[in-house]
Amino acid sequence: MVDLYALGLILASVLGFVVLYNLMAKKNRSRVSSEARSEGVQTVTTTTNGECRSIESDVDVDVIIVGAGVAGSALAHTLGKDGRKVHVIERDLSEPDRIVGELLQPGGYLKLIELGLQDCVEDIDAQQVFGYALFKDGKNTRLSYPLEKFHSDVSGRSFHNGRFIQRMREKAASLPNIRLEQGTVTSLLGENGTIKGVQYKTKDGKELAAHAPLTIVCDGCFSNLRRSLCNPQVDMPSSFVGLVLENCELPYANHGHVVLADPSPILFYPISSTEVRCLVDVPGQKVPSISNGEMAKYLKTMVAPQVPPEIYDSFVAAVDRGNIRTMPNRSMPAAPQPTPGALLMGDAFNMRHPLTGGGMTVALSDIVVLRDLLRPLRDLNDAPTLCKYLESFYTLRKPVASTINTLAGALYKVFCASPDRARNEMRQACFDYLSLGGVFSTGPVSLLSGLNPRPLSLVLHFFAVAVYGVGRLLVPFPSPSRMWIGARLISGASAIIFPIIKAEGVRQMFFPATVPAYYRAPPVNCQARSLKPDAIKGL
Ligand SMILES: Cc1cc2nc3c(=O)[nH]c(=O)nc-3n(C[C@H](O)[C@H](O)[C@H](O)COP(=O)(O)OP(=O)(O)OC[C@H]3O[C@@H](n4cnc5c(N)ncnc54)[C@H](O)[C@@H]3O)c2cc1C
Numbered sequence: 001m002v003d004l005y006a007l008g009l010i011l012a013s014v015l016g017f018v019v020l021y022n023l024m025a026k027k028n029r030s031r032v033s034s035e036a037r038s039e040g041v042q043t044v045t046t047t048t049n050g051e052c053r054s055i056e057s058d059v060d061v062d063v064i065i066v067g068a069g070v071a072g073s074a075l076a077h078t079l080g081k082d083g084r085k086v087h088v089i090e091r092d093l094s095e096p097d098r099i100v101g102e103l104l105q106p107g108g109y110l111k112l113i114e115l116g117l118q119d120c121v122e123d124i125d126a127q128q129v130f131g132y133a134l135f136k137d138g139k140n141t142r143l144s145y146p147l148e149k150f151h152s153d154v155s156g157r158s159f160h161n162g163r164f165i166q167r168m169r170e171k172a173a174s175l176p177n178i179r180l181e182q183g184t185v186t187s188l189l190g191e192n193g194t195i196k197g198v199q200y201k202t203k204d205g206k207e208l209a210a211h212a213p214l215t216i217v218c219d220g221c222f223s224n225l226r227r228s229l230c231n232p233q234v235d236m237p238s239s240f241v242g243l244v245l246e247n248c249e250l251p252y253a254n255h256g257h258v259v260l261a262d263p264s265p266i267l268f269y270p271i272s273s274t275e276v277r278c279l280v281d282v283p284g285q286k287v288p289s290i291s292n293g294e295m296a297k298y299l300k301t302m303v304a305p306q307v308p309p310e311i312y313d314s315f316v317a318a319v320d321r322g323n324i325r326t327m328p329n330r331s332m333p334a335a336p337q338p339t340p341g342a343l344l345m346g347d348a349f350n351m352r353h354p355l356t357g358g359g360m361t362v363a364l365s366d367i368v369v370l371r372d373l374l375r376p377l378r379d380l381n382d383a384p385t386l387c388k389y390l391e392s393f394y395t396l397r398k399p400v401a402s403t404i405n406t407l408a409g410a411l412y413k414v415f416c417a418s419p420d421r422a423r424n425e426m427r428q429a430c431f432d433y434l435s436l437g438g439v440f441s442t443g444p445v446s447l448l449s450g451l452n453p454r455p456l457s458l459v460l461h462f463f464a465v466a467v468y469g470v471g472r473l474l475v476p477f478p479s480p481s482r483m484w485i486g487a488r489l490i491s492g493a494s495a496i497i498f499p500i501i502k503a504e505g506v507r508q509m510f511f512p513a514t515v516p517a518y519y520r521a522p523p524v525n526c527q528a529r530s531l532k533p534d535a536i537k538g539l
Pocket residue numbers: 066067068069070071072089090091092099100101102103104105183184185186218219220221223224240327328329330345346347348354356357358359360361363
């Protein structure tokens with residue numbers, strides 16, 4: 001009897017607490033939105049050169065975007081076009097000058113078209129890319145993108161990353177409902193487990209707060225803000241050392257070039273009509289010092305002898321000119337901690353080795369998925385319900401993201417030289433398999449290009465390469481030592497691909513339809529006023 005009484009007391013207290021909590025949360029929500037309404041914030045739009053032009057306005061912001069790089073600027077334009085009021089805060093609005101994000105795969109270009117941003121690769125001297133050329137031990141093979149089914153304009157594009165980003169920023173800032181402001185976000189503002197906005201420092205050093213029902217963090221690979229929104233497991237297998245070769249003719253015009261060098265791959269691709277980007281992979285955490293000349297020495301003695309002879313002189317001239325840049329190559333599987341009021345996108349959310357140039361394609365594809373999920377919703381204010389609904393994003397993005405991520409990680413490992421005979425057999429088998437042509441080259445290339453985002457096809461091709469490698473070892477004379485190498489080749493291949501697949505999530509990758517969030521419908525209470533795409537007049 002006493003026990004029942006105690007139980008009743010506990011239940012009543014819990015119930016009372018829940019009611020009280022809801023009342024307070026409701027009060028807080030209305031306080032936050034009235035604060036945002038009464039803030040009367042200064043709106044800032046940018047001109048092309050990054051200068052700020054101010055206009056006064058008093059708006060309820062729907063979405064704050066942190067970072068206007070590839071993901072942030074494309075997302076801002078996309079949401080703005082759908083009628084959202086967006087406040088973008090970017091640390092530096094001047095044109096970025098960097099060695100990342102210079103080759104957009106055709107699958108990424110298709111996403112750009114879907115987002116209406118394809119004109120952002122026009123008038124920046126971007127080059128069309130029709131496939132890759134692979135070089136190993138003096139032999140080479142051309143791997144064309146399977147573009148026959150597409151419009152002649154569809155291909156990869158390579159360019160100066162900064163020019164591309166400026167075009168997207170300009171296009172986003174041209175929408176009347178987008179504020180693009182220069183400022184550095186210092187923290188996310190949370191309240192009872194819900195993100196309500198951000199704290200940021202303006203260009204002239206003022207500390208301000210901005211509020212919105214949804215904050216999307218796109219602050220790139222060095223993200224300081226991701227920690228509270230995901231469980232980051234960052235791996236850094238190597239760095240890229242970047243050079244620009246001037247006025248040099250690549251052996252295959254309008255193709256990416258991958259040299260299977262020792263110890264790891266070297267890339268070349270055009271970034272304008274007169275410049276070729278070279279990225280030399282240097283395994284490990286450290287690179288030779290640029291300042292004391294070790295890097296130039298390394299490039300000339302270890303790397304130059306392995307580049308195709310046609311571009312040897314241009315390569316050495318580029319080393320002599322200096323301007324050598326480095327960038328760490330990071331990979332980080334998506335491991336979200338769904339948080340009401342906030343979302344991560346781009347490299348802040350998920351990274352893969354840049355060998356296959358897949359980062360921008362994944363970011364743009366994610367934006368298409370998110371756009372389609374948000375489109376039926378007018379009201380983003382019910383953060384917990386929105387957060388639950390958006391859990392489907394993590395599964396819906398998987399076919400494209402996991403295919404590109406897994407291929408990048410696996411191919412990087414396969415393409416590195418190794419003292420292990422079995423690993424070198426796998427590397428040679430991969431080169432020979434791709435050289436077979438037909439489905440053996442178009443299959444893997446269409447996975448890499450983002451044109452065929454099918455994880456199962458990736459696994460099948462990966463093990464087909466391994467079986468091909470074993471077959472070459474055993475035919476015509478299957479000696480015990482060759483059988484042993486073959487067995488190690490298969491186990492090595494499994495050791496490469498299975499951990500990557502595990503990190504991507506087996507269920508989400510291969511059986512997305514079994515994930516309950518996959519079927520999540522838009523919450524009814526958020527659909528009050530259905531928003532039409534291109535809702536803003538004149539867009
Ligand atoms: C060496 C290398 C080469 C690569 N090559 C390719 C390639 O050829 N093709 C490809 O598709 N991908 C490539 N990638 C990957 C590609 O660069 C990224 O996937 C892509 O840039 C991700 O876009 P993002 O918007 O997430 O990050 P970014 O484009 O880096 O943008 C992040 C933005 O956030 C801003 N920011 C950061 N912190 C703050 C803050 N606190 N407040 C306000 N703003 C902030 C930054 O100034 C920046 O503008 C490469 C990566 C590396 C490392």
